[in-house]
Amino acid sequence: MxxxxxxxxxxxxxxxxxxxxxxxxxxxxxxxxxxxxxxxxxxxxxxxxxxxxxxxxxxxxxxxxxxxxxxxxxxxxxxARGLKVNYNSKFFDGFTNLGxxxxxxxxxxxxASFDFDIEYKEIQLADESFSKPSFVIFSKAGHVNIKxxxxxxxxxxxxxxxxxxxxxxxxxxxxxxxxxxxxxxxxxxxxxxxxxxxxxxxxxxxxxxxxxxxxxxxxxxxxxxxxxxxxxxxxxxxxxxxxxxxxxxxxxxxxxxxxxxxxxxxxxxxxTEDTPFFHHVASLAELQKASELNTGTLYTFHFNALRSIMEKTAAFFGHSDISFCLKALDDDENRALFNRALNLLSHGKYAIHEPTRMGEDNQELFRLILNSFIFRFQFDLPEILGGSSTVITP
CATH class of the missing domain: 3.40.50 (Rossmann fold)
Structure with a gap:
């Protein structure tokens, strides 16, 4: 299609x-x-x-x-604070015997860093009895029934x-x-x-x-x-x-x-299989906003986002990995530094509600990589995002 x-x-x-x-x-x-x-x-x-x-x-x-x-x-x-469960839904059928x-x-x-405990209720259906989840309580650091x-x-x-x-x-x-x-x-x-x-x-x-x-x-x-x-x-x-x-x-x-x-x-x-992904460009704009010195906030997960966009850019040009994007940068020393940073800092699990802010050195490095990437590849925001086409520049 x-x-x-x-x-x-x-x-x-x-x-x-x-x-x-x-x-x-x-x-x-x-x-x-x-x-x-x-x-x-x-x-x-x-x-x-x-x-x-x-x-x-x-x-x-x-x-x-x-x-x-x-x-x-x-x-x-x-x-008794917690979640009441509508156990009549087929969604919960497997809780009876699947553990x-x-x-x-x-x-x-x-x-996340909280724990849970599921309370069950016996439900009678015809001649059979089923154990279904009815209530969930939560705890953290020894405190039970937390909100x-x-x-x-x-x-x-x-x-x-x-x-x-x-x-x-x-x-x-x-x-x-x-x-x-x-x-x-x-x-x-x-x-x-x-x-x-x-x-x-x-x-x-x-x-x-x-x-x-x-x-x-x-x-x-x-x-x-x-x-x-x-x-x-x-x-x-x-x-x-x-x-x-x-x-x-x-x-x-x-x-x-x-x-x-x-x-x-x-x-x-x-x-969109064979066309540039406008949502990737939108993500790039989000990264640029997050990296602004006075108003933005950079977290460690932003390296994942930047690497992901670089991978898609390389794929669009017919290359298998981000080395294509890095080779397009002019400075050999920076190219090696960027490669190490993206490999080391774009992996790992991050807690949803406890994001880790970048240290000052990593923030400076992130801005350097991002601005070099944007400067080298002139991205157009698709008109389908609303408004006229806009060029993202450093």
Whole structure:
């Protein structure tokens, strides 16, 4: 598919996406807020139920997923603070016999520093009794029933979803009905600082979904639609999914910019596999803003973002890694310094709510690399971002 295609309503757009997933494992959608991504995810889910006589085929993560959890402040006693869980949802079916807590904790420890404990309730359905999660309490540094922030709450829910996905890919009975995952803006309410760490972990899981085998060893992929308005997050996802991994087959995927030109209900898809990624350039502008001496704030994760943009720039010019971008810089001494810095400082896990600020030396080095890169490659902001085309200059 080339150029831009228009779809008159969400139903026709869902048909396009499901058709794409007939021969691809993954569809990546970039879209601004208020485009209709959440409604699109629900229409995608509903299409599956209509096709399967009311039986779902899609496990989704979106704003409705977060609504399965309600914060309880225990206003009367101020003691039993935590998350009330809507255990009637199929989302929680696997908790009865899968023991998801260790996997949730493994993910959570990568992004946050609090602990959790899930309380269960026996649910009677016909002649059977099921144990379902009903309440979650949180603790930190010996303090129990603590109040966590909205961002921390959302990252906990996300870690729970990732743990469920692990069991889906393992082929557990509770989730054998899942043929598709639809993931919409998993970090919509989180601190932007460490989108990179979350995106890298998600990309690993989606690669596993694409290469999944059935019990007989035949290919049995879980097909995925991923959508986001977060340019940096989407940038990392494209890089991680698109790059070749030694010993792994490539992931068949399509990338689109989803847009709604007006309020008439029409949608457009712009294929972006073979065109410059305007969201990468938007990320570059964000880095330039963060690096401003008097008004910006630089964190260690910004090296990841810069490296990611350099990788995409090199790929656009037909080269396999960022050495192409570094070779384009004139100073041999700086070239070696930049290479060491990008290799050493663009890796590692960073806590979502405790971002690490760069030291003064690294800030100076970052600005030097960024300004040299921008000066060498004259980037045009695409008109589709709004307004006229603008050249980013140091």
């Amino acid at each position: 080339s150029g831009i295609r228009t779809y008159q309503d969400l139903g026709k757009l869902v048909t396009r996406l499901r058709d794409d997933l007939n021969d691809k494992e993954l569809v990546l959608l970039y879209a601004y807020n208020r485009t209709g991504k959440t409604r699109l995810s629900m229409e995608f889910k509903d299409r599956g139920k209509r096709r399967n006589n009311g039986k779902a085929d899609t496990l989704y993560f979106n704003a409705y997923t977060e609504d399965l959890f309600i914060w309880e402040n225990d206003l009367e006693n101020d003691l 998801l807590e260790p996997t949730i904790d493994e993910y959570l420890k990568r992004y 966590i922030s909205r961002g921390e709450e959302n990252i906990f829910i996300w870690c729970m979803f990732m743990a469920i996905c692990e069991r889906i890919l393992d082929g557990h009975e509770s989730y054998k009905w899942v043929k598709y995952l639809y993931i919409d803006d998993p970090i919509s309410s989180l601190d932007d600082n460490n989108a990179i760490a979350v995106a890298c972990d998600l990309a690993i899981l989606l690669r596993r979904a694409a290469h999944r085998k059935g019990e007989n060893g035949a290919p049995a992929p879980i097909k995925v639609v991923f959508s986001s308005h977060h340019s940096l997050f989407f940038n990392v996802m494209c890089n991680e999914i698109g790059r070749s991994k030694e010993g792994e087959p490539s992931v068949g995927h399509k990338r689109y910019f989803l847009h709604r030109p007006n309020d008439e209900g029409r949608y457009t898809l712009r294929a």
